[in-house]
Amino acid sequence: ERLSSHLFAFLASSSLIFSCGHWDHSFKVSVADTGRLVQSVSHHRDVVTCLTLCSEYGSTWLITGSRDCTVMVWEVIDRDKSV
Numbered sequence: 001e002r003l004s005s006h007l008f009a010f011l012a013s014s015s016l017i018f019s020c021g022h023w024d025h026s027f028k029v030s031v032a033d034t035g036r037l038v039q040s041v042s043h044h045r046d047v048v049t050c051l052t053l054c055s056e057y058g059s060t061w062l063i064t065g066s067r068d069c070t071v072m073v074w075e076v077i078d079r080d081k082s083v
Contacts, residue, residue, distance in 0.1 A: 007019060007051075009062070010032065011060065013060075014078050015031060015032040015033055016031065016038065017030045020047075021047060021048065022047070022048070024040075024042060025048065025066070026041055027064055028040045028041075029041075043072060044064065044072065045070070046068035049067050050064070051063065059075060060075070060076040062074040
């Protein structure tokens, strides 16, 4: 089966890749250059089926949707750039 673009999002300013569709109901955050896993987040009750990034007013949010019929909005905080 072909992988779809709604399973991935890329945050260029931090070189982070967000991915979903994982068996453990999580979405994962990895470093683009190395593939190193930064974080795995499991708050949905079923497989996360889509995600997207949105940036406005100096903030970035990740929106995730799941087969459990929920949508969650997450604020993305870049710890490397915080003061």
